[in-house]
Amino acid sequence: MDFLKSAIGSAIAKGGGLPFSLGDRVDVGDSVWALHNGTKRDDGSACSIFAFEINANKSRLPLAKNAVRKSRTLRHPGVIKVLDTIETEHNLYIVTERVVPLSWPVKRRSLSEETAKWGLYTVASTLKFINDDASSVHGAVRASSVFTSESGEWKLGGFDILSSMKEDDAIIYTYGSSVPDAARYTPPEVVKGGWDTIKRNPLAAVDAYGLGILIFEVFNGGFSGGDQAGKTTNIPPSMQQSYKRLCTANPKLRLSPGHFVEQGKKHGGFFQTPLIRMTEDIESLGLKSDAEREEFINELDNLSGDFPEDFFKMKVLPELLKSVEFGGGGPKVLAATLKIGAKLSADEFNIKLTPAIVRLFGNPDRALRVCLLDNLPSMIDNLPQKIVNDRIFPQMTSGFTDVAPVVREQTVKAVLTIINKLNDRIVNGELLKFLARTANDEQPGIRTNTTICLGRIAKNLGQSTRSKVLIAAFTRSIRDPFVHARNAGLLALAATSDVFTEEDCAVRILPAICPALLDKEKLIRDQANKTLDLYIQRVRKHASTMPATMIPATAPTEANKPEARVGTPNDNSWAGWAISSFTNKIATANGEIEPTTSNGKAADAEIARPASVPRPAKPTPSTQHELLSQTLRPPSQPLNRSMSDRPAPVTHDNGPEEEGDDVFDAWGAMDDDFENDVDGFTAALASSKTTSPVPSSTKAPVVPYDGGGEPDFAGWLAAKSQTKAKNPLSKASTKTVSTNSGATRSTASTAKPRTVVVPKKIDTKPKNEEVDDDWGDAWD
Known part of the structure; x- marks a missing residue:
């Protein structure tokens, strides 16, 4: 039996069967024991080993054996905690908690x-x-x-x-x-x-x-x-x-x-110190009343930074966590807990605090929730990203819709702390949905803080949603009835100007800022001017880099075409360019009149006409030149033309009032011009008054016009499209003018009442380009 015991002791002495591994030796001064740092083999925890070598200190062996015996039997919080004692033939070991x-x-x-x-x-x-x-x-x-x-x-x-x-x-x-x-x-x-x-x-x-x-x-x-x-x-x-x-x-x-x-x-007394009092009270914290607990927390807050941090980590922190979770410690105890937790390393924090924090976020106590959100900045760096995304943020979302405004507000503020730990799916999905709710909150302070929050997290938003969300949120905030919400919107736009495109700046943002320039509050007006200047400078800078024009170069076939005249900067009149263009049009149209033949006669073009209309009298050679110089248009003028291209009314010896009727009718036709389409053009043309003034110097015979007849507009349009000829006397006037000086002219009041005849629908319609040619020819 003694031989077996000796063999086991020898094996242990060689280290093969020891339940621990010896580490570095620690200087302990004059002692019979050699102190080593060690590690337990079963769980890898740290420990200390007091080793005594028997052969080297036989004279002090009774002291070592006495220490081993007393360490086994003596138990007190102030005594080193002994984990194990091992006696071998050559060594004595006392395994204790890690000590220094x-x-x-x-x-x-x-x-x-x-x-x-x-x-x-x-x-x-x-x-x-x-x-x-x-x-x-x-x-x-x-x-x-x-x-x-x-x-x-x-x-x-x-x-x-x-x-x-x-x-x-x-x-x-x-x-x-x-x-x-x-x-x-x-x-x-x-x-x-x-x-x-x-x-x-x-x-x-x-x-x-x-x-x-x-x-x-x-x-x-x-x-x-x-x-x-x-x-x-x-x-x-x-x-x-x-x-x-x-x-x-x-x-x-x-x-x-x-x-x-x-x-x-x-x-x-000299032992009446906060640290000593806290040491005595910490183990019974869960059993204390609310008043005693509050006194303890106040004592804890009074502690300065030179107290042993290890004691707070190892002893105070676990007891505080127990009090918060199970003893009703409340937000004050939680605040003290998180204050101590801020001094932990990342690994220590994950082991000691993270599980408790995750559980506390699910606690329905609003006071605890607000306390957690307030202290989130001190612990966010130690929280793993996966824990934040999978376990903490899903429990935080209830705060966005909580009935207590303080919880909603603190939740919005906490977004700035937690944003860097959230993945893109949550940021551009769930988070923006909840912020959209708080942006419309009934509390103006929450709306303001939401605007500030969006401005601060703009860099974290995805490019596909950034502009749409931010512009909508900030421009809405500018219209908020709460003055600080409007100011926050303007400040957020100024801070995030670089995330928007130049087109968004010019088209969507600048128009939204402009109303704030006349805000009733000077604070808003001043900030609106600053923000407006910022965006205008950016738009101008971008505009300076744009090309002068996007119109493609003129094709070679169009190089010889005359260019339209436009007004120059020297034109003082605001309508100078329009007048110049109009004059150019007339000059171009006048150049399109049919030339005379080689024998000096104009080319006769037979114009199709209805049977009810008598053939007009053929002008004599003596008056032909005068007729051509006046170039009267057909009475049926297209409605989409300016009144400036119509010939001046013929002045009669006895009828200045007749001229006024024609001008009124022309303005009425021009007004209708902007309201009727192409189909209405034919009906308007049939019902309009037509007048064929004859120059008094020609003394041409007046051809009576049967007002009850049906004008053949289709034939007229067809003839126009084939010959491109212009006949200034296509129809007789509806009024008869006396050629004798001093004679009384016949007016519409003495003539037979006219009946408006609706023109028949003709299947044959001129092509679009032919109608366009007619409209262009009418400018001659």
Whole structure:
């Protein structure tokens, strides 16, 4: 059996069967133990290993075995937590939680006063437990016996001579002086009378003296010898009196660790600090009343930044999360939780906080939701994008439609924080739909914030939806009755001018800005002018890069065609170009009259006419030239012509009033010109008054016109299209004019009443281009 035990111990000593892996060695100073960082093999968690090599320290083997035995049995929050102890033939191992020697920060003097008091309170409380409850004596209290855990808490170790005073053969009596550097820390009574004097003095006297030396070390960075014990250098004033009583030479007058704690906990005592109070209250936070919880949170807010962050991460944070989720901690506790969480690394945040945050976003408590949204900027960097898209944003969307305006407003503001973690599908889909609702919210502040939000996230929107959404939202905001909403719309347009095309700027945005130039509020007018100038400059800059014209170059066949005259910049009249063009048209039309034949006679073109119309009298050679010079048009003029191309009315000796009738009829026909189409043209032409004035100098016979006949317009149009000839006397006048001077002319009032005859529909219609030619010929 002994052989099997020895074989197993040898295998373990070689490291093959150890439940941990040894890491780097940690400097622990003068000690019988070698401290290593380690890792547990089963779960990979960090740990510390105190290793003792038996063959190298056989004289101190009883101290190591005593430490192993006491570590297994002693349990207290202020004592190093032991995970396992392993004894082999060659080594002894104590596996504990990961710890760091307190001597490191002590030598660097990096401990703040509040942290030092908090740690000393923990050590003093632990010694009180050892002395009073366990009836034991530690015997080696010093900085090298104290360690700090991952949570920053001070843990008491160094149990090499820890002994129960109920044992007659306690190891402290025999091996008390075997502890490394014992002479420097031994109490004066022990130096004189040996360790057996413990039996004749108060049980806590030795540990009280060690606590006093530890206080001096913490505040002064070390301890050189017994002559420094009791000196108050750098000791906080409130603690000096009690500290002196710990270090007094008479052991019967020394203040025990328990009494030292009691004096420090008195009202106004040196242990009445926010950190110590929080440490005591944190574990019972879920059981506190609302008033007590609020007091605790206020105490937590008063803590400065020099307190141990590790303690908040490891101890305070888990308790706060429990209180928020299950103890009704409310938004104040949540705010304190997120404040501590901001100091975590990304990995620590995902492990400790992310699951709780996801659950809290689903909590129906509006106060918690608002608190989460307010603190979202401090934690968004630590939230993975997948978590934000899949789990957080879907629960946030209920805030856009919440009945409480404060929730809707905070949700809109939170979009700016979360936008960079959302994918394109959510941004250009669900998010824009919800923002469209808040843009029409009944609360003007929410509408304003939505406009600001859209302006800030413009870069994140897709190109296919950006212009359409932003222009619609901003131009709508400019018309908002709330003055700050209008101002936000103008500011957003100014800030996002580079995301719109020049065409959008000129066609859609500038017209929307212009009404704001006359806004009733000066704030809006000023901002509208600034935004308008910004867009006008951009449009002008773009216009300067555009080509002068997009009209294609003139074809070679059209190079010799005369160009239409247009007005020049020197024309002071606004209608100068129109008059010039009109004059050019007349000049061109006059050049299209049929030339005379070689014998001086005009080419006769027989014009088709209806039987009811008598053949007009053939002009004599003496009057032919005069007739051609006047070039009267046919009475049936197309309605779509300007009155300026019609011949001036013939002046008669006795009828100035007759001229007025013709002018009125012409203006009426021109008015109808803009209202009738091509089909109405024939009917209007048939019902209009026709007048064939005859120059008085020709004395041509008047041909009576049968008003009841049916004019043959189709024949006339056909003849016009075939011969292109112009006959100024195509029809007789409906009025008879007396050629005798002084004779009375016949008027429409004495003539037979005319009846309007609706022309018959003729199947034969001239081609479109022929009608166009007729309209162009009429400008002669």
